Amino acid sequence: MSDALHVRQATIEDLDLLVPLFDAYRQFYRQPGDPDGARRFLRDRFEHQQSVIFLAFDGGQAVGFTQLYPSFSSGSMARIFVLNDLFVAPQGRQRGVGSALLLAAAAYGRQAGAARLVLSTETGNTAAQSLYERLGWKRDTAFYAYQLGL
Numbered sequence: 001m002s003d004a005l006h007v008r009q010a011t012i013e014d015l016d017l018l019v020p021l022f023d024a025y026r027q028f029y030r031q032p033g034d035p036d037g038a039r040r041f042l043r044d045r046f047e048h049q050q051s052v053i054f055l056a057f058d059g060g061q062a063v064g065f066t067q068l069y070p071s072f073s074s075g076s077m078a079r080i081f082v083l084n085d086l087f088v089a090p091q092g093r094q095r096g097v098g099s100a101l102l103l104a105a106a107a108y109g110r111q112a113g114a115a116r117l118v119l120s121t122e123t124g125n126t127a128a129q130s131l132y133e134r135l136g137w138k139r140d141t142a143f144y145a146y147q148l149g150l
């Protein structure tokens with residue numbers, strides 16, 4: 001990890017830094033670029049306190065982010081966080097940025113008293129899977145994930 005690398009919780013004042021990263025993240029998942037939509041979406045999350053975003057900087061440049069959505073586990077009767085988004089810009093890859101973001105998210109979850117963090121990723125995203133597993137994340141083998149488009 002670079003000495004110049006640091007991670008902090010983002011605020012609404014960071015929108016200009018977050019929008020290009022969020023838009024690039026969406027494009028990574030084959031969505032069309034939409035910076036204006038990204039700005040509106042992120043602003044709504046901040047204004048309604050619906051997510052927690054961490055922003056990574058390397059040498060003063062914003063190079064990645066992760067976004068947590070609060071939820072709850074009925075089985076555990078405890079708070080959990082869904083780590084919905086993790087993105088590192090190409091210039092930040094292989095520099096410890098992804099690890100730093102995941103560690104910041106985990107520290108936040110612990111501090112908030114959450115029982116766990118959960119995430120999902122595409123089956124072909126082996127680079128991310130390798131990172132998650134190196135940091136102690138366990139692949140769920142007991143449950144299948146389903147979704148219903150509305």
